[in-house]
Amino acid sequence: MDVNKLEENSPEDLDTIVEGAEEQYESEKEKLEGLTFYNTDLYDSPDKLTMFPEKVKLGLSEETKKADIAQQNVTPTAEQIHSDLQKEVDELAKQYGISDDKEKDEHVFLASVPSKNPEITIHKPTAPKREKKLLKRNKSIEASNKIGQHQNTETSTKTENNSPKSSVLGEHGSLRPKEIDQPGHHQVKELEKDGGHVGSEENVISDIYCITCKTPVKAVDKLFGVHKDHEVMGITTAVEQKKEEMRKNMSKLEEQIVQMENFANHLEEIYITVEENFTRQEQNAEMHFTEVMDALNAKHEEKIQVLGEEKKLKLESLFEQLIDCGKSLDTSKDLMETIQELFKEKDKAAFVNNASQTTNRLNDYFNTDINLNISTNAEYENTSIDFTEVEHLLDSIHTVPAPSAPVINPQTPNSATATSLRVCWSLFSDDTVESFQLYYKPVCDCAPGEDQEEVMIRSKETYCTVTNLMPNTQYEFWVTALNVTGDSPASENAVYVTAPSPPIIKSNECRSCENAALICWESGNINPVDSYTVEIYKVTDGTNADSVTESIVGIPICESLIQLQPSQTYRISVKAVNVGGPSESSKSISIHTAGTFFHLDEETAHPLLSVTDDGFTISCAEEESLVDLPYYSKRFSRCIAVLGKLIPFKGKHYWEVEVDENTQYRIGIAYEDTNRNGLLGANSTSWCLRHILTPSRHKYEFLHCGVSPDTRITIPPRRIGILLDYDKSKLSFFNMDLEQHLFTFICQFCHMVHPCFGLEKPGRLKIRNGIPIPHSVLLSS
The missing domain is CATH 2.60.40.10 (Immunoglobulins)
Structure with missing residues (x-):
């Protein structure tokens, strides 16, 4: 009977099979009392050969006969058979990794199953009948498997044995390790699920987030559960979205906290100002009414009482508003702390749940209307007092004295822009001021009676930002203070300056x-x-x-x-x-910084010399009489030339000149103060290469002080490289088409020099600069 078929039978059939297997197990045990079992290795390890070392070389048939004779001569007891079977079961359980499952089975089910052997009987409370029958079935199958394994060991020659043992194996089937592992292990796992030993749903991690329900769920719920038709997203994406929402709310909370703190500070300032103003009012009233105390005592008390009641109303109103502000501020800070603690949460699902609750709290808080308007004015009502008997005295009494002149502060460095200034001033602490008037005008060297028009700005604070000004311009400022009594004297003038315009x-x-x-x-x-x-x-x-x-x-x-x-x-x-x-x-x-880059100094160019728009090509179209040309001190007047403006930095400088074969020119270097009425190369302040055409050939001269060495150039260069080396005091010329060195001047420069370019006849020269020094030039220099 195959073990796999046992699982396909109904519970009633299984009970019948289990009872039959138990009876067969008992009968087989009686038959096997005359047999001896040897521990053989199922996998033919070398240890197997050591069991009968003296008979290793015998044939398979002789070995089988000897084993049968040995089994007939030994009669094991029932306890030995059970012990051997138990050892085989333990070994197989350990070999196939089901020992843990077996322990769980024993812990859950076998505790209630009575064993056939009294030695291993475990007394536990009664278990359901179904579990007992299943365990009996497993035990019977296990016993049958052990019998089959022993018999397979005895018949290692892989031939069928007609002994009583083989009949048992023929009925139940010889179970291989894979067959033992799959059905038995599968049954144990099924029983574990039924018994509740597999991880419960509560321990399964939620890996998606239901947008519809706004809660973390398991992926299986999206496929088969109530969230099947809901919109979902990954839990990581949900966490990031919630974090981003929390960050935005944190920013909003920070702004709210700053606003509330500023408002609270303003309330505190008003609160203190009310106290200070009351003190000043009281002192001023006492100072004036002391002179007429006897006559004005009643009025004095009435005045103080009115002021006190007004003070009480103002302070109560401000105090209530300050309390409300404090509560709102505490709520904001509490929400901020809650969000900060929320960000420390490691569990993503818990984070999302808590984030939703916190978001609801935030929405409720933001929907709460917070009154940021000050409920009362810091100033008191200026009520006049009418005394008919002392009108001449009351006419001179004023509740608030006129303020003193404010003190304008010097300009704070780096406090201005090109079009605005921040002007600050201060006042005496005993003054009561309602507003200020700031005056300003630009400072200029105008003739007497032509002063600039003044501009006035009103301000409630002791500072003011003045806009729409001119860059890098000085302005003169002064300020006056005002209250109900009148204006203060003007402060001393202060000069402020705006920041410059960009260069x-x-x-x-x-x-x-x-x-x-x-x-x-x-x-x-x-x-x-x-x-x-x-x-x-x-x-x-x-x-x-x-x-x-x-x-x-x-x-x-x-x-x-x-x-x-x-x-x-x-x-x-x-x-x-x-x-x-x-x-x-x-x-x-x-x-x-790839090479030397410079522009031509057009102020030095000869009047006949034209410089193209790119600034690097010079040309001369025709010759004119020098008498007809204008004269400028910086321009070349005799030589049709122009200077370049080289950077005043020592080291190596390289540039190239593209020339036509028939162009007659002078190119080289010269001091900035070289004679403009002379020729390049004809004096001690210039060094140049000259090319002219003679009837017989192209003539090249390397001129300094009008002297040239005898040098012959057979191939006219079309691209001439010029290398100026301050460190070696050298000026070198190269034919870059051939990478050929032409000539080198050894110079003693007194100061910085500049490139020079000249034409002896109408023609054209193109200057190339800002290029790296060629490798061939560096090798030749």
Whole structure:
């Protein structure tokens, strides 16, 4: 009978089968009393061979015969058979990992099942009849399996044995390890589920969130439960959404707390002001009424009583409002603490549940109307007192004296913008003031009687922000205080200044090389500023850096030589600074430190020389008489030339000139003060390469002080490279088409030099700069 078929039978059939198996087990036990069982390894381990070492080499048939004879000669007792079976059961349970399940079965069910062997009988309270029958069935099957396993051990030659043991195996089927594991283990798990030993639903983690029900649920509930048609999302997404909602609520709460704290502080100030004003009112009344105490005693008491009642009403109203404000503030802080504790919750489901409750509390709190209007005024009603018998005395009595002149404060550094100023002042503590009047006008050098028009602003506070002003302009301010009695004298004048306008970078005058850049700018302000600040941003991956890489402050003039790193891109801007504060940043300029970059100084260009819009191509179309040309001190007048503006930084500088084969030119370097009425290379302040056309050939000269060495160039260069090396005091020329060195001047420079470019006849030259020094040039220099 196959074990798998047992599970397919009805409970009544199973009971019959179990009883039959028990009877068969008893009969088999009687038959096996004359047999001896040996512990053999089911998996043919080497230990099996040591059982009969003297007969290892015998044939399989002889081994079987010897085993049968040994079994017939030994008659085991019932206790030995049961002990051997128990050991086999334990070994198989341990081997197939069902020992834990067996222990659970014994703990739940076997405690109530009476054993056939009195030695292992466990007395427990009665169990349901169904469980007893199932356990009997399992025990019978187990016993049958053990018998089959022993018989399989005896018949290791894999041939069928016709002994009484094989008949039992033939009836019940020889169970292999896999068959023992699957049905038995499956039955144990089924019984464990029925007995409640599998994890309950409460321990299953909720992994989704039902949006409809607003609660965490299990995924199986979405597939088969009440949440099948509901909208759901992942629990992690729900947690993130709830956290984001909590963060927004925290921000809203923070704003609410700040607003409530400010309002509470304002209430406290008003509360104190009411007390102070009452004290001043009382002292003032006592001071005046003391002179006529006898005649005015009744009126005095009446006045004090009226003031006291008004004070009481005001204070009670303010106190109640302060209490309400405090309660609202406490509620806000309590909600904030609840949210902060909520963020410490590790359990996502608990977090979502608590977050929903907290959100409801927050919504209720935010829907509560909070009155932020002050319930009463700090000032008292100015009631006049009529005394017919002492009218001449009462006419001179006033409840509040006129305030004293306020004191305007000096300007706070960095408190201004280009169009606004914050002006502050103070007053004496004994003064009662209802408002202030701030006057201002720009400071200028006007003729007498041409003063600027004054502007007046009313303020309730001891400060005022004045807008719509001119950048980098001085303004004169003064202030007066007012109350019901009258105006105070004006304060002393104070001069404030607005922040400057942003400077304007002159890109055509900015120059750079591999290690530095010269930045030039215009102030952008009519009035002078105190200093300038240069801000440097290093550009990486084609984008600007988020923050300033370096700042250079306290620059007194409108240019700055900045040391930079080679082969980098920077964006540089400038700020103007005065006592009012810094200006906005100027429009930035991009600097790339790949090579030497410069512009042509068009103020030095000969009148016949034209510079194209790109600023790097010069040309001369025709020659005219020098008499017809205008004369300027900075311009070249004899040589049709122009100077470049090179950065005043030592090191190596390289640029190239593209020329036509038939163009006659002079190119090289010269001091800034070189003679404008002379020729390049004809004096001690210039060094140049000259190319002219003769009837027989192209002639090249390397001129300094009008002298040239005897040098022949057979292939006319079309692209000439010029390398200026301050460190080695050299000026070198190269034919870059051939990467050929042409000539090198050894110079003793007295000061900085500049590139120079000239045409001897109508023609055209193109300058290329801002390029790295070629490797061939570095090797030749």
